[in-house]
Amino acid sequence: xxxxxxxxxxxxxxxxxxxxxxxxxxxxxxxxxxxxxxxxxxxxxxxxxxxxxxxxxxxxxxxxxxxxxxxxxxxxxxxxxxxxxxxxxxxxxxxxxxxxxxxxxxxxxxxxxxxxxxxxxxxxxxxxxxxxxxxxxxxxxxxxxxxxxxxxxxxxxxxxxxxxxxxxxxxxxxxxxxxxxxxxxxxxxxxxxxxxxxxxxxxxxxxxxxxxxxxxxxxxxxxxxxxxxxxxxxxxxxxxxxxxxxxxxxxxxxxxxxxxxxxxxxxxxxxxxxxxxxxxxxxxxxxxxxxxxxxxxxxxxxxxxxxxxxxxxxxxxxxxxxxxxxxxxxxxxxxxxxxxxxxxxxxxxxxxxxxxxxxxxxxxxxxxxxxxxxxxxxxxxxxxxxxxxxxxxxxxxxxxxxxxxxxxxxxxxxxxxxxxxxxxxxxxxxxxxxxxxxxxxxxx
Numbered sequence: 001x002x003x004x005x006x007x008x009x010x011x012x013x014x015x016x017x018x019x020x021x022x023x024x025x026x027x028x029x030x031x032x033x034x035x036x037x038x039x040x041x042x043x044x045x046x047x048x049x050x051x052x053x054x055x056x057x058x059x060x061x062x063x064x065x066x067x068x069x070x071x072x073x074x075x076x077x078x079x080x081x082x083x084x085x086x087x088x089x090x091x092x093x094x095x096x097x098x099x100x101x102x103x104x105x106x107x108x109x110x111x112x113x114x115x116x117x118x119x120x121x122x123x124x125x126x127x128x129x130x131x132x133x134x135x136x137x138x139x140x141x142x143x144x145x146x147x148x149x150x151x152x153x154x155x156x157x158x159x160x161x162x163x164x165x166x167x168x169x170x171x172x173x174x175x176x177x178x179x180x181x182x183x184x185x186x187x188x189x190x191x192x193x194x195x196x197x198x199x200x201x202x203x204x205x206x207x208x209x210x211x212x213x214x215x216x217x218x219x220x221x222x223x224x225x226x227x228x229x230x231x232x233x234x235x236x237x238x239x240x241x242x243x244x245x246x247x248x249x250x251x252x253x254x255x256x257x258x259x260x261x262x263x264x265x266x267x268x269x270x271x272x273x274x275x276x277x278x279x280x281x282x283x284x285x286x287x288x289x290x291x292x293x294x295x296x297x298x299x300x301x302x303x304x305x306x307x308x309x310x311x312x313x314x315x316x317x318x319x320x321x322x323x324x325x326x327x328x329x330x331x332x333x334x335x336x337x338x339x340x341x342x343x344x345x346x347x348x349x350x351x352x353x354x355x356x357x358x359x360x361x362x363x364x365x366x367x368x369x370x371x372x373x374x375x376x377x378x379x380x381x382x383x384x385x386x387x388x389x390x391x392x393x394x395x396x397x398x399x400x401x402x403x404x405x406x407x408x409x410x411x412x413x414x415x416x417x418x419x420x421x422x423x424x425x426x427x428x429x430x431x432x433x434x435x436x437x438x439x440x441x442x443x444x
Contacts, residue, residue: 019178027186053105078227080107085220180388
């Protein structure tokens with residue numbers, strides 16, 4: 001297994017956690033409601049607070065990824081997932097559930113930003129201009145490996161411009177797999193009617209609430225797996241170039257492309273040797289200039305400057321205040337950078353908003369309650385798991401065909417399916433309303 005595939009899989013695991021934490025409430029809400037005797041109003045808050053935290057994460061996640069880097073942002077979201085899962089697992093009051101869901105929502109939103117950015121920038125190393133633009137010097141690499149790398153990039157472009165769309169879609173596939181795992185966990189941990197009856201008979205036992213606690217705890221285990229896996233992964237080469245760390249970015253490119261470790265080690269040695277020579281020449285030049293121009297230092301010149309004499313806490317506070325007051329300037333710069341792409345931003349905003357307003361999140365979160373209206377409670381969890389299977393299968397097909405069929409055709413096809421599905425669901429709801437009204441008129 002190449003390092004490139006390992007990096008994609010480890011970053012895609014964040015999408016699995018994303019989907020699991022979104023879908024787990026569909027199976028956990030019913031036992032959770034029975035344990036805490038939640039009202040309908042409280043159930044709605046339990047579900048909605050995930051999206052309140054998601055709004056906070058969406059507002060700050062991009063800045064965190066730019067300041068800390070994609071890798072650090074993913075590690076922070078894993079820690080957030082673990083804290084939220086532990087908080088929910090050990091919850092004793094409804095307020096604890098609210099806080100835990102809020103924490104999980106924040107982690108979900110930041111994860112959705114950091115994981116996608118990391119996957120997109122990993123796939124960008126196959127572009128023709130990556131590596132040549134990163135450093136002003138000519139990196140010394142083996143001729144055979146360079147030729148092989150060029151041939152591989154050429155083959156990728158001949159196949160249709162690379163696999164960036166499929167790589168980024170891995171995150172969506174993992175999200176669908178996360179939903180499937182959440183629904184399967186609800187089915188295994190007592191989602192059917194017989195298990196619910198058994199739990200109702202054990203209300204005096206501590207194990208009567210174990211199902212929903214275990215569902216939430218499993219998400220924390222997934223977060224730990226990604227946390228320790230991402231520690232071994234490199235930072236995004238694109239982010240490293242933006243920060244001026246060009247040599248590190250070049251080494252990450254070589255590592256992702258599958259260059260042997262011996263050649264990467266040789267490249268590192270050559271870079272260290274060049275840096276050492278440049279530092280020595282620079283130091284000699286400074287020393288010659290200092291001896292010829294700079295007069296001997298006077299005793300007063302060796303006194304500490306006001307900044308050096310300032311306590312460390314005060315300097316840190318001043319730095320924090322400076323960054324805080326620079327937020328308006330950063331916002332103006334961001335608006336200036338976004339204005340040339342306002343049409344693209346409007347389209348992206350419309351797609352993201354319509355995706356949320358079409359109601360698919362409500363269907364996924366309240367799938368069990370919706371299927372309960374069919375009257376057959378024994379098949380509720382089976383139908384819910386079926387949604388997860390269909391979602392995951394469809395996503396895999398889209399990843400397989402996205403490079404050949406194109407984004408626009410698949411987007412229009414998905415929108416058409418949503419319209420048809422909502423029409424069927426609306427007609428079903430309308431029929432129920434008409435029947436209810438007729439029954440009321442008959443009783444009157």
